[in-house]
Amino acid sequence: MGSKVIRRGLALAVLLLLRTTRASANPEVDAYDARAVGMAGSGMIENGAAIFQNPAAMHATDHLSVTVVASPIMGWARAPLDGNGSNQTAGPSFSPLFLIGANVRILDRLVVGAIAYPAAGYGASFSQPKGTPNTEVSAVVTAAAVGASFAILPNLAIGGALDASWASEHLQNYESTSGDVSGHTFVGGQLGLYWRPAENIRFGLAWRSKAVTDVAGSATLSGVPVYISSKAATPNSFKLGAQIGVLDDRLVLAFGVAYWMYAAADGVVPLTATANGATLPLQTVYDWNDSYAGVAGGEWWITKHVPVRAGVAVTRSATPYAKPDPFFPPPGWITSLATGTGLRLEHWQFDLGVAYSFDSANVTSPVQDPPQLGGIAAAPRYSGVYSFRDVLVSVAGTFMF
Secondary structure, eight states: OOHHHHHHHHHHHHHGGGOOSSOTTOOOSOOSOHHHHHTTTOSOOOSTTHHHHOGGGGGGOSSEEEEEEEEEEEEEEEEOOSSTTOOEEEEEEEEEEEEEEEEEEEETTEEEEEEEEEEEEEEEEEOOSTTSOOEEEEEEEEEEEEEEEEEEETTEEEEEEEEEEEEEEEEESSSSEEEEEEEEEEEEEEEEEEEEEETTEEEEEEEEOOEEEEEEEEEEETTEEEEEEEEEEEOOEEEEEEEEEETTTTEEEEEEEEEEOGGGTSSEEEEEEEETTEEEEEEEEOOOOOEEEEEEEEEEESSSSOEEEEEEEEEEOSSOTTSOOTTSOOSSEEEEEEEEEEEEOSSEEEEEEEEEEEEEEEESSOOOOOOOGGGOOOOOOOOEEEEEEEEEEEEEEEEEO
């Protein structure tokens, strides 16, 4: 079993669980509310999807709010997978994201809610020379959360949520490697603050905890069965948002900032592989940077029932220039441009949002990692252009009273 096969195959079979739709190392536009998508991730989510952004915002529920969201996303990528200056492409890849959520007010000051959604989805197939199987990867992380919002004052609420997630990933034809790994965690949590100092002004602050998932599964490396175990972590994150309505709320402006602590999450990822009765400890060093983002959006109500929306977001990639990876977002800045519309009725609201995200980086001097334990060679990093682009379309319906 060649050292390169061991190193690349084992590492990818587990670590790709961290990679969302081009965004595990960087959430781009939140996909789980079509109004927010149309404003590039800005704006308060106050419907049945509120727990996803800020559980305290469930305080905006009158009696009941039920939201269903479908957010298919299509992505393309390019990277030097086979040597310096090479140009392999992936895509289009398709991920059918969705969310189902509901909030209900059970006391004057207390609202409870629950949601279910795929927290991450990824699929890519990098083209290879003619006659060589493509490099194919697919992954999904499904999450569910329950939460509550309590009003300290009529215009000030705190909220919290606990979530569980289950992850699975399939890898095939990567240097004679194929395999499946999965895992779950029940330790994720959120805290939030929602303040409405005036009828037309809202502020929100939310924190999502670091969560560690144990993952394990079987793989085949050049025909040899291997058992893999590891840990995958998502970072602590903080989000701050503001929304203000002017001209009798005909124009709504929204702004937000976010910070993800990737450097402390999983910069060094351990792996243990067992094959032919022997156990091999490995690790992959990513040296993530912390990531941060700024978003701005607006909503103009053409009539009292129909708005038009637009927004822009910029996100600093957590991937360092020294350590690019074909399956992670490129180093640099991810730009997202969005637009959308909707229809508001007495007890129903329908929304449509579309966002286009892209990033590209020309890496000239990638750092090569030292050999692993036992002299196993680290996977090479190649110089060249790393890029991606994706299109997210989100459709949502909410029933409320």
